[in-house]
Amino acid sequence: MSKILEVKDLQIDFHTYAGTVHAIRNVSFSLEKGETLAIVGESGSGKSVTLRTLMGLLANNAVVKSGEVIFNGEDVLKKSEKELDAMRGNDIAMIFQDPMTSLDPTMNIGKQVAEPLLLHNKISKKDAMKEAARVLDLVGIPNANNRLKDYPHQFSGGQRQRIVIAIAIINNPQILIADEPTTALDVTIQAQIIDLLKELQTKIDTSIIFITHDLGVVAGIADRVAVMYAGKIIEYGTVDEIFYNPKHPYTWGLLESMPTLETKSDRLYAIPGTPPSLIDPPKGDAFAARNHFALQIDTEQEPPFFQVSPTHAAATWLLHPDAPKVELPPEIKRRQAIWRQMHPEKAGD
Amino acid sequence: MADYKITADSFKPAHIAKEQQEKLGTDNMTFMQDALRRLRHNKMAMISLWIIIAFIVISVLSIWISPSNPNTQHLKWNNLPPKIANWSIPGFRGYGVSAGEKVNVYAQNNVPKNVWFVLGTDSLGRDIFSRILVGTRVSLFIAFMATLFDLTIGVVYGLISGWKGGMVDTVLQRIIEIISSIPNLVVAILMLLVFKPGLTSIIIAIGFTGWVTMARLVRAQTLQIKDQEYVLAARTLGESSVKIAMKHLIPNLSSTIIIQTMFTIPTAIFFEAFLSYIGIGIPSPTASLGTLLSDGQKNFRFLPYQMVYPAIVISVLMISFNLLADGLRDAFDPRTTR
Amino acid sequence: MAEEREKLVQVRHLVQTFNPGKKSEVRAIQDVSFDIYRGETLGLVGESGSGKTTTGRAIIRLYKPTSGEILFDGNDIAGLHNGSKQMKEFRREMQMIFQDPYASLNPRMKVKDIIAEGIDIHHLAKDDADRDAQVANLLQLVGLNPDHATRYPHEFSGGQRQRIGIARALAVQPQFIIADEPISALDVSIQAQVVNLLKNIQEQRNLTYLFIAHDLSMVKYISDRIAVMHYGRIVELSTADEVYNHPLHPYTQSLLSAIPIPDPEKQKNA
Numbered sequence: 021m022s023k024i025l026e027v028k029d030l031q032i033d034f035h036t037y038a039g040t041v042h043a044i045r046n047v048s049f050s051l052e053k054g055e056t057l058a059i060v061g062e063s064g065s066g067k068s069v070t071l072r073t074l075m076g077l078l079a080n081n082a083v084v085k086s087g088e089v090i091f092n093g094e095d096v097l098k099k100s101e102k103e104l105d106a107m108r109g110n111d112i113a114m115i116f117q118d119p120m121t122s123l124d125p126t127m128n129i130g131k132q133v134a135e136p137l138l139l140h141n142k143i144s145k146k147d148a149m150k151e152a153a154r155v156l157d158l159v160g161i162p163n164a165n166n167r168l169k170d171y172p173h174q175f176s177g178g179q180r181q182r183i184v185i186a187i188a189i190i191n192n193p194q195i196l197i198a199d200e201p202t203t204a205l206d207v208t209i210q211a212q213i214i215d216l217l218k219e220l221q222t223k224i225d226t227s228i229i230f231i232t233h234d235l236g237v238v239a240g241i242a243d244r245v246a247v248m249y250a251g252k253i254i255e256y257g258t259v260d261e262i263f264y265n266p267k268h269p270y271t272w273g274l275l276e277s278m279p280t281l282e283t284k285s286d287r288l289y290a291i292p293g294t295p296p297s298l299i300d301p302p303k304g305d306a307f308a309a310r311n312h313f314a315l316q317i318d319t320e321q322e323p324p325f326f327q328v329s330p331t332h333a334a335a336t337w338l339l340h341p342d343a344p345k346v347e348l349p350p351e352i353k354r355r356q357a358i359w360r361q362m363h364p365e366k367a368g369d
Numbered sequence: 370m371a372d373y374k375i376t377a378d379s380f381k382p383a384h385i386a387k388e389q390q391e392k393l394g395t396d397n398m399t400f401m402q403d404a405l406r407r408l409r410h411n412k413m414a415m416i417s418l419w420i421i422i423a424f425i426v427i428s429v430l431s432i433w434i435s436p437s438n439p440n441t442q443h444l445k446w447n448n449l450p451p452k453i454a455n456w457s458i459p460g461f462r463g464y465g466v467s468a469g470e471k472v473n474v475y476a477q478n479n480v481p482k483n484v485w486f487v488l489g490t491d492s493l494g495r496d497i498f499s500r501i502l503v504g505t506r507v508s509l510f511i512a513f514m515a516t517l518f519d520l521t522i523g524v525v526y527g528l529i530s531g532w533k534g535g536m537v538d539t540v541l542q543r544i545i546e547i548i549s550s551i552p553n554l555v556v557a558i559l560m561l562l563v564f565k566p567g568l569t570s571i572i573i574a575i576g577f578t579g580w581v582t583m584a585r586l587v588r589a590q591t592l593q594i595k596d597q598e599y600v601l602a603a604r605t606l607g608e609s610s611v612k613i614a615m616k617h618l619i620p621n622l623s624s625t626i627i628i629q630t631m632f633t634i635p636t637a638i639f640f641e642a643f644l645s646y647i648g649i650g651i652p653s654p655t656a657s658l659g660t661l662l663s664d665g666q667k668n669f670r671f672l673p674y675q676m677v678y679p680a681i682v683i684s685v686l687m688i689s690f691n692l693l694a695d696g697l698r699d700a701f702d703p704r705t706t707r
Numbered sequence: 708m709a710e711e712r713e714k715l716v717q718v719r720h721l722v723q724t725f726n727p728g729k730k731s732e733v734r735a736i737q738d739v740s741f742d743i744y745r746g747e748t749l750g751l752v753g754e755s756g757s758g759k760t761t762t763g764r765a766i767i768r769l770y771k772p773t774s775g776e777i778l779f780d781g782n783d784i785a786g787l788h789n790g791s792k793q794m795k796e797f798r799r800e801m802q803m804i805f806q807d808p809y810a811s812l813n814p815r816m817k818v819k820d821i822i823a824e825g826i827d828i829h830h831l832a833k834d835d836a837d838r839d840a841q842v843a844n845l846l847q848l849v850g851l852n853p854d855h856a857t858r859y860p861h862e863f864s865g866g867q868r869q870r871i872g873i874a875r876a877l878a879v880q881p882q883f884i885i886a887d888e889p890i891s892a893l894d895v896s897i898q899a900q901v902v903n904l905l906k907n908i909q910e911q912r913n914l915t916y917l918f919i920a921h922d923l924s925m926v927k928y929i930s931d932r933i934a935v936m937h938y939g940r941i942v943e944l945s946t947a948d949e950v951y952n953h954p955l956h957p958y959t960q961s962l963l964s965a966i967p968i969p970d971p972e973k974q975k976n977a
Contacts, residue, residue, distance in 0.1 A: 037406060062894040063865065177755070206754040207922040207965040214967075233894040236924075236967035240974035259971045277899040278969045279924045287906065288928055290899035292850075293390025294864045302389075309389040317379035324373070343380050358972065388852050393862050400815060400859075598811035599821075602875065605767050606825040607798030609790070616824075620815040 025051040030087030058238040061248030076104035113188035119180035130168025178209035250306035257332030264359035267334035407700040414696020417689035431502040443494035500656035515637035523580030527587025624701030631694030716743040721775035735761040750930030802876035808868035812860040819856035825879035845874040866897035
């Protein structure tokens with residue numbers, strides 16, 4: 021596998037009247053060709069800002085303090101507006117959260133789907149329409165050929181999201197960025213859209229960055245997962261490593277607070293409190309105030325990444341050799357038991 | 370890991386106060402403070418605001434302090450050009466052009482040394498500066514009345530129409546459509562059939578039509594806000610409609626109301642000036658910016674100052690109100706700008 | 708067991724039609740009947756357009772039902788008129804928690820005035836000091852700091868705002884609370900907080916809930932019984948365990964199978 025995208029040491033501030041918001045604080049990650057990377061975090065954790073940076077869509081009051089976004093050997097942050105236009109919708113495409121607002125209600129869907137094709141390629145209108153019909157068929161719009169002249173309101177919510185996906189993939193982008201693509205949808209449709217994305221990935225051979233606040237959605241689609249909190253990535257690893265051998269207390273909290281059909285307990289676990297303000301981020305580990313396992317050092321110094329395996333690392337002092345052994349929450353114990361079954365050789369982790 | 374200081378206590382459990390979990394940022398600014406902060410950063414709007422304040426102060430003070438009576442005629446001293454004391458300020462030296470030659474008009478007319486008119490006199494020898502002050506006062510009074518109608522009739526009408534909905538809304542909207550289909554010039558002329566021309570008829574004409582835009586805007590916003598969940602919450606708590614309007618609707622409509630008022634004012638000022646200019650507004654001898662323009666325009670080629678100064682005043686006044694209105698709109702609704 | 712328990716809310720043949728007789732007629736609820744026992748939580752689950760939110764709003768009388776009866780504590784409230792004395796009394800007994808934490812708090816009001824709105828309407832405070840003390844208590848009850856009372860809503864996160872909304876509903880000491888999708892706009896990590904809070908308050912204050920949700924995953928934790936709505940009708944109503952373990956209606960089955968499972972291994976096998 022080869023790296024298609026690499027984000028190095030990204031730091032982004034927003035200047036607001038209330039002060040400077042340190043929205044992204046040293047974020048680094050990479051995307052391999054053909055893989056699905058899920059970025060998981062609460063609202064305000066910086067996952068959407070990271071995404072906008074990749075697309076060159078930052079707001080006016082944003083300042084990139086440091087970092088590089090290397091895509092195809094070039095730094096996206098150094099590209100001109102014209103180069104960005106050539107990249108967006110062509111090499112990197114995006115699927116937005118709400119299909120209601122990301123489609124133009126006054127334009128028929130044939131035109132909307134064909135638009136990026138006409139914009140980035142020399143192609144006749146007729147051929148573009150043909151291609152639009154083909155892609156609409158690919159995303160599962162029944163009878164696509166006869167529906168090109170229909171308007172968005174004539175489709176259901178789930179179908180509209182399929183159309184949005186069709187617009188995103190018509191130019192065979194190398195990277196598809198999905199920003200909470202299922203959050204605004206009904207559950208039954210949510211599952212369909214996830215299946216569609218999985219299916220498309222094999223068909224058009226693209227890399228996907230999937231952004232969500234819901235770890236549950238990610239389990240079925242992601243190859244690797246990065247967990248973000250307060251403007252930082254705090255743990256990353258393969259999907260199995262994150263779900264069955266998590267090391268950061270925040271990841272534990274996320275996994276514990278998720279309802280599963282089997283768990284019989286009366287009360288759900290809830291991560292207490294609220295994420296900190298990023299205008300004045302707390303000293304040390306930003307999660308310390310909400311962390312049952314917080315150590316003295318968490319309130320003083322920010323934890324570095326401790327490597328767990330070549331693919332897995334977490335930024336928590338609990339991984340320091342001198343740190344005390346903590347009693348894991350039951351749900352995490354259950355998950356680690358599965359991990360040991362899967363990897364008997366690594367039982368010690 | 371060289372940068373990290375690890376001590377014996379480092380790995381003991383931390384004690385963090387529970388309040389820390391719900392800690393808020395230091396941001397304590399209200400919406401209004403935030404909007405005013407944005408307004409202060411808008412130079413043009415702030416300059417306009419100060420100009421408007423200056424106009425208001427001067428025209429109110431001029432009720433008691435005025436260089437001379439605006440309606441007193443000095444037939445011997447008519448058409449005197451601007452002059453300030455005996456200072457030599459270009460344009461204010463009392464010189465005029467007569468038969469192609471520059472002459473001292475004051476000397477020609479045997480005006481005593483200690484008598485001078487800052488902006489000159491008109492064809493009846495009345496002090497133009499004093500008349501402009503009166504005219505400005507009339508304009509601002511019209512502006513005040515138009516605001517009053519906007520805030521009373523316009524806001525209340527829009528609130529009722531939007532909040533009640535259904536039949537009430539339909540009827541009220543049809544009435545608005547009928548009113549706004551009659552040009553306000555026609556209304557003003559019809560008023561002349563009933564009333565004498567003057568301030569009253571102009572104000573009634575504005576009161577009849579001026580609030581329509583405000584009512585429409587307030588209605589549209591009310592329709593949106595009334596479905597907001599905080600209004601539903603107030604209803605489930607048993608809040609009365611009047612209280613909901615006062616506590617929830619009006620505070621959230623305030624930006625719309627303020628901005629629309631600022632756009633109504635210049636329209637009203639111009640309406641009065643226009644009526645006076647065509648001779649169906651303020652009757653003589655009372656001055657208004659419109660009558661001054663109309664009088665000055667007759668001698669514009671020979672005595673330009675008689676029209677230029679009233680024209681400057683009305684232009685500055687209108688531009689200031691419009692720029693302030695723009696500034697307020699940007700301040701209250703930052704999304705509309707870029 | 709059901710016979711011995713007291714029915715707090717009885718909904719009988721409730722029909723809610725919007726714009727009746729016009730082209731835009733919408734039959735949001737078509738003949739819905741169910742009971743809610745005192746002290747229990749009834750979960751009402753359905754996707755968008757199922758009529759679940761309309762049902763909640765009709766019961767709390769934000770809408771005037773087209774036909775049918777709503778008995779609350781034995782009295783029919785379907786015909787009460789706005790502004791009447793009975794209506795005002797009823798408003799204290801039943802409260803609502805709303806879906807969108809960003810739209811449910813008036814952005815121009817301080818938190819203490821938002822929470823005290825009901826206290827003011829029903830004159831529940833002796834004086835200003837009493838009012839402030841009640842607000843401080845409510846803030847503590849929902850896990851916020853009492854010194855947050857003078858802040859404005861925009862300074863809070865979604866989960867905190869939702870808790871302010873809960874405090875506002877509790878301020879008038881209601882018996883019955885309709886929670887209209889109180890967690891669906893929140894991050895998954897915050898949802899558990901709100902669900903646990905609602906459960907704790909229910910135990911402390913012996914409250915009855917109607918908990919409306921658009922999926923089945925969280926509802927199980929808070930509901931004693933669950934009703935599944937589809938196209939304006941209730942298609943299944945049973946105890947929470949029955950609905951989860953032995954769903955009868957195909958629609959319930961499809962809702963259940965759509966819940967994302969946070970287990971990559973299970974999803975691979977599925």
